[in-house]
Amino acid sequence: xxxxxxxxxxxxxxxxxxxxxxxxxxxxxxxxxxxxxxxxxxxxxxxxxxxxxxxxxxxxxxxxxxxxxxxxxxxxxxxxxxxxxxxxxxxxxxxxxxxxxxxxxxxxxxxxxxxxxxxxxxxxxxxxxxxxxxxxxxxxxxxxxxxxxxxxxxxxxxxxxxxxxxxxxxxxxxxxxxxxxxxxxxxxxxxxxxxxxxxxxxxxxxxxxxxxxxxxxxxxxxxxxxxxxxxxxxxxxxxxxxxxxxxxxxxxxxxxxxxxxxxxxxxxxxxxxxxxxxxxxxxxxxxxxxxxxxxxxxxxxxxxxxxxxxxxxxxxxxxxxxxxxxxxxxxxxxxxxxxxxxxxxxxxxxxxxxxxxxxxxxxxxxxxxxxxxxxxxxxxxxxxxxxxxxxxxxxxxxxxxxxxxxxxxxxx
Amino acid sequence: xxxxxxxxxxxxxxxxxxxxxxxxxxxxxxxxxxxxxxxxxxxxxxxxxxxxxxxxxxxxxxxxxxxxxxxxxxxxxxxxxxxxxxxxxxxxxxxxxxxxxxxxxxxxxxxxxxxxxxxxxxxxxxxxxxxxxxxxxxxxxxxxxxxxxxxxxxxxxxxxxxxxxxxxxxxxxxxxxxxxxxxxxxxxxxxxxxxxxxxxxxxxxxxxxxxxxxxxxxxxxxxxxxxxxxxxxxxxxxxxxxxxxxxxxxxxxxxxxxxxxxxxxxxxxxxxxxxxxxxxxxxxxxxxxxxxxxxxxxxxxxxxxxxxxxxxxxxxxxxxxxxxxxxxxxxxxxxxxxxxxxxxxxxxxxxxxxxxxxxxxxxxxxxxxxxxxxxxxxxxxxxxxxxxxxxxxxxxxxxxxxxxxxxxxxxx
Ligand SMILES: NC(=O)NCCC(=O)O
Ligand SMILES: NC(=O)NCCC(=O)O
Numbered sequence: 001x002x003x004x005x006x007x008x009x010x011x012x013x014x015x016x017x018x019x020x021x022x023x024x025x026x027x028x029x030x031x032x033x034x035x036x037x038x039x040x041x042x043x044x045x046x047x048x049x050x051x052x053x054x055x056x057x058x059x060x061x062x063x064x065x066x067x068x069x070x071x072x073x074x075x076x077x078x079x080x081x082x083x084x085x086x087x088x089x090x091x092x093x094x095x096x097x098x099x100x101x102x103x104x105x106x107x108x109x110x111x112x113x114x115x116x117x118x119x120x121x122x123x124x125x126x127x128x129x130x131x132x133x134x135x136x137x138x139x140x141x142x143x144x145x146x147x148x149x150x151x152x153x154x155x156x157x158x159x160x161x162x163x164x165x166x167x168x169x170x171x172x173x174x175x176x177x178x179x180x181x182x183x184x185x186x187x188x189x190x191x192x193x194x195x196x197x198x199x200x201x202x203x204x205x206x207x208x209x210x211x212x213x214x215x216x217x218x219x220x221x222x223x224x225x226x227x228x229x230x231x232x233x234x235x236x237x238x239x240x241x242x243x244x245x246x247x248x249x250x251x252x253x254x255x256x257x258x259x260x261x262x263x264x265x266x267x268x269x270x271x272x273x274x275x276x277x278x279x280x281x282x283x284x285x286x287x288x289x290x291x292x293x294x295x296x297x298x299x300x301x302x303x304x305x306x307x308x309x310x311x312x313x314x315x316x317x318x319x320x321x322x323x324x325x326x327x328x329x330x331x332x333x334x335x336x337x338x339x340x341x342x343x344x345x346x347x348x349x350x351x352x353x354x355x356x357x358x359x360x361x362x363x364x365x366x367x368x369x370x371x372x373x374x375x376x377x378x379x380x381x382x383x384x385x386x387x388x389x390x391x392x393x394x395x396x397x398x399x400x401x402x403x404x405x406x407x408x409x410x411x412x
Numbered sequence: 413x414x415x416x417x418x419x420x421x422x423x424x425x426x427x428x429x430x431x432x433x434x435x436x437x438x439x440x441x442x443x444x445x446x447x448x449x450x451x452x453x454x455x456x457x458x459x460x461x462x463x464x465x466x467x468x469x470x471x472x473x474x475x476x477x478x479x480x481x482x483x484x485x486x487x488x489x490x491x492x493x494x495x496x497x498x499x500x501x502x503x504x505x506x507x508x509x510x511x512x513x514x515x516x517x518x519x520x521x522x523x524x525x526x527x528x529x530x531x532x533x534x535x536x537x538x539x540x541x542x543x544x545x546x547x548x549x550x551x552x553x554x555x556x557x558x559x560x561x562x563x564x565x566x567x568x569x570x571x572x573x574x575x576x577x578x579x580x581x582x583x584x585x586x587x588x589x590x591x592x593x594x595x596x597x598x599x600x601x602x603x604x605x606x607x608x609x610x611x612x613x614x615x616x617x618x619x620x621x622x623x624x625x626x627x628x629x630x631x632x633x634x635x636x637x638x639x640x641x642x643x644x645x646x647x648x649x650x651x652x653x654x655x656x657x658x659x660x661x662x663x664x665x666x667x668x669x670x671x672x673x674x675x676x677x678x679x680x681x682x683x684x685x686x687x688x689x690x691x692x693x694x695x696x697x698x699x700x701x702x703x704x705x706x707x708x709x710x711x712x713x714x715x716x717x718x719x720x721x722x723x724x725x726x727x728x729x730x731x732x733x734x735x736x737x738x739x740x741x742x743x744x745x746x747x748x749x750x751x752x753x754x755x756x757x758x759x760x761x762x763x764x765x766x767x768x769x770x771x772x773x774x775x776x777x778x779x780x781x782x783x784x785x786x787x788x789x790x791x792x793x794x795x796x797x798x799x800x801x802x803x804x805x806x807x808x809x810x811x812x813x814x815x816x817x818x819x820x821x822x823x824x
Pocket of ligand 2: 226227228275505539540541547548605767768769770
């Protein structure tokens with residue numbers, strides 16, 4: 001009998017997690033280090049403890065559970081994703097990857113399968129990067145690409161730091177936030193969050209790499225003043241300058257690559273009154289592309305536009321970097337394990353390059369890495385409308401489990 | 413001895429009110445129907461009661477205090493302005509007009525002057541229109557230009573209605589919100605809030621009229637989605653559409669009159685996350701001009717732009733009117749009372765047309781009206797940097813007091 005997961009259990013475990021921080025519209029509001037994040041971490045701990053695994057928490061809140069292999073000295077296979085969500089996001093983003101890793105371990109237990117290598121399941125801290133920037137923060141610190149103290153100090157809109165929130169929810173652990181030793185490989189399942197698998201009628205995606213990205217935030221300082229009695233030529237309107245940049249961020253990608261994207265996602269105007277000229281406006285911007293040079297070019301362009309808009313409107317500004325990460329390309333031995341697994345299971349697989357960031361980006365700095373994508377209906381994600389059918393979840397999870405077993409090696 | 417106010421008292425009374433809801437930067441945060449507004453209303457009541465006047469409150473919270481005249485049947489002269497402020501606004505906007513009216517009555521008492529006509533001092537509810545739209549709400553209801561029940565139901569960003577807030581602070585009175593009888597005239601002192609008096613080295617402004625305005629709010633409904641995995645051509649970005657309109661609102665006035673102004677003062681994006689395409693954006697817009705046709709033209713243009721931006725970006729929208737008021741031109745007998753007073757006092761006066769809205773707009777529907785403007789340094793207002801020197805306050809208040817005495821008629 002071929003190695004597949006238990007479909008009903010997969011669905012049941014997905015539903016369980018979706019209840020923790022679930023919204024009335026069937027989405028998920030489980031921001032990193034919030035009370036809901038604490039609750040789902042407790043649940044993760046409980047479920048893995050039930051499977052007989054010890055769960056350790058590192059000083060950045062990343063959670064690891066290890067199942068020993070036949071050869072305890074072999075470098076382990078790392079499996080997982082993240083349980084935090086976007087504000088009013090979907091129930092699949094991140095969670096499906098953690099659940100698939102948990103179900104894989106459950107299936108090993110249920111079938112009394114011993115693997116050659118140890119297998120570890122991980123739940124990374126703050127993958128989403130919405131409440132606190134940057135994204136993939138926990139895996140970035142763990143991989144040594146981000147500095148622990150700098151990331152501890154990052155603050156969200158509520159003014160609390162990451163470190164304070166880790167302490168508050170009781171998930172600032174004792175272990176160093178770093179690999180305990182060498183890892184053989186990292187494998188992550190995630191929903192695609194884009195339209196390509198569905199458009200190509202594919203069952204599952206073999207991810208060959210992940211775009212890099214640049215994120216920043218700009219604040220314009222204009223002059224708050226009366227909207228009625230201040231003639232147009234006397235104005236320094238911070239929102240007019242910001243609007244110019246929003247327009248350019250929409251346009252810049254069309255002058256670069258066909259996979260380039262650019263977005264202003266967040267904007268706040270002060271004092272935000274119908275009859276006051278906006279005196280201060282802060283907005284975020286981001287660009288992504290599979291090529292480093294394109295990202296650099298986009299960043300240069302937007303900084304030029306920011307400067308030009310400031311000049312036109314007579315406002316001052318400052319900007320800060322919120323994230324900068326290189327594109328990655330996965331190791332062939334890992335991507336072919338995924339492709340072979342899909343093949344063996346009779347799924348129609350397609351190679352895709354991820355436009356979303358993933359913890360696999362940083363794990364790839366530590367060991368060979370690959371990812372499996374599940375079909376996203378309509379390509380929608382970071383919204384409550386995100387949807388992947390249970391059939392598509394199951395196809396991806398089975399592909400994932402089979403590839404994991406190949407990479408871990410079966411010992412009995 | 414010519415009739416002038418007590419400079420020290422004027423300054424002292426201005427300072428007293430500025431302490432109620434004062435900010436650490438020397439501004440004022442006394443939003444309509446807030447706790448600070450309640451406190452300043454209590455203060456107003458106390459001070460006028462000390463002057464021996466009865467204070468009555470109408471059902472919309474407008475406060476009136478009457479000093480009888482020699483001829484109790486003569487139509488009264490109405491004097492006043494508003495004590496509410498913008499968010500982090502200045503200490504002069506509105507307050508100077510109320511204080512000048514209070515000091516005028518004090519001076520009549522101090523000098524045992526009897527006027528022919530009764531004199532009433534008024535503090536209008538929600539002139540600012542920032543927390544609740546429209547502006548000049550209390551005087552608009554009183555003048556019968558706005559509907560009481562409709563205005564009661566208006567909500568601020570916190571979701572509370574005007575009526576609830578009037579009840580909460582104990583200022584929903586028993587009197588009908590309407591003129592008790594005929595009024596002879598209404599006179600209001602206000603800071604200019606614009607640059608013209610200072611630029612022309614004038615001591616005081618004789619206001620000949622007030623611009624009309626149109627205010628609206630538009631909400632774009634795009635599709636929240638992932639900023640990384642959603643290709644540009646799949647997007648319906650509510651913020652990009654809004655940015656187009658912000659740009660056009662900046663441009664439209666330059667194609668109309670030399671006094672036309674247009675502003676987007678407030679904007680909110682949802683879900684407001686660095687890596688979510690904005691799914692919903694609400695923003696306000698407003699245009700003003702001395703001519704009704706220009707206001708109509710501006711409104712038509714912006715609605716066209718709103719529609720065009722929606723089409724380009726593939727988003728839906730709705731919009732609502734927040735305010736619409738005609739320009740007004742004051743009666744010659746009132747403006748010349750102001751000009752004559754300035755002349756008699758040796759002040760260099762200049763005629764100005766107000767770009768800001770004032771309660772005088774609606775009072776003008778009930779009786780002849782005029783206004784006095786005090787110099788605004790740098791023309792700044794609706795910001796903590798708003799500034800009028802005590803000398804300029806005093807010059808305008810004296811002009812005001814003298815004009816008021818002329819209009820009320822001296823009986824002894
Ligand atoms: N996969 C995913 O949504 N990650 C969050 C970071 C980002 O790509 O915006
Ligand atoms: N005078 C004044 O600032 N009024 C508030 C309403 C407005 O003109 O915006």
